Amino acid sequence: MKLSVMFDGIWKNNGVFKQVLGTCPTLAVTTSVKNGLGMGLATTFVLICSNIVVSLIKNIVPSKVRIPVYIVVIASFVTIVDLMMNAYLHDLHKILGLFIPLIVVNCIILGRAEGFASKNGVADSLLDGIGIGLGFTLALSILGGVREILGNGSILGFNLFGSSFSPAIAMIMPPGAFIGLGFIMFVISYFEKRKRG
């Protein structure tokens, strides 16, 4: 059991900024910090559960049917999250409801099942799930924050600039997601290149 597995997942192997996986939900839901956070945490939950289960059953699943098995495992957890959220976090579900089923096709989750959990022990897979999940949540919150500040002039629903500020509406529309993600990745790689010299 290595804690470094978890920290690698948060930043060094960040699913969105470094591996550029799961961009569909990333681009779709990040119109505000709250949405990004909610989607990130829901994905983290599914990721942790599916990593644990895939790691547990890795020795009994024949390799030829492993992908359908992973998808069944992931889809089941997503449906459970969907129902639970609808029952207990009804208001959040109203916002994210459309996107929850999309977690099934988030390739970060299938990628971690195939690339990590099916080759490693339960404890490491759990840590990997937490790390990658938190990394995903972090990425969605950053992108959501940038878009909410520029496109709506607020952060977490709290108005920043007063009523005279006229926001760049394009930032909370779909093109803003691409522009925002592109610039964030540019800034990250710029500083990392400079650090390396």
Add this chain to the structure above:
Amino acid sequence: MKNNLSMIYILAIITAIAALLLSITYNGTKDKIEEAYRQELIKALNVVLPEHDNHPDKEDINIDGKSVYIAKKGGKLVGVAFKSTSSKGYSGDIDILVGIDLNGKVYGVEILKHAETPGLGSKIETDSFKRSFKGLGKEDKIAVKKDGGVIDQFSGATISPRAVCEAVNNALKFYSEVVVKNPQLIGGVK
């Protein structure tokens, strides 16, 4: 051959376990979800109807396939509410709940379901927008200002408020053409 069969068994067993887990979760959350939707309706009804002391969500009558919720105070009718839909939203239908008082004026509007652009069209959910319909009747021009009406549109989003206006107009039309002629309500509304 043996390997091929085990493939089938294992896939079948795993899907069966998944199905079992899902049915347990579904049964566990079913009532809670229904209750959440009911609470949502009650909350919306309390906003759009004048002060009442009955349970409008339980006292609904079916008129032309529409549930009309009836608000009473001390046994006397004070208003009705029903759902109205516009398909002219920016993305998908907009479902609203409209409450109408005995003078045939809008008492309140609540957005039940929409898929408008977050941060733009979704501003139809703000209280100040919903309040701007209060007191309007079928003789008022319910339309966005761009179309010569009395409702404020938002910068960058005209389509969504326009769709809500359409839904409110539909509701008033339904009220004056169908609801007031309903025998169960005659005498109470004009």
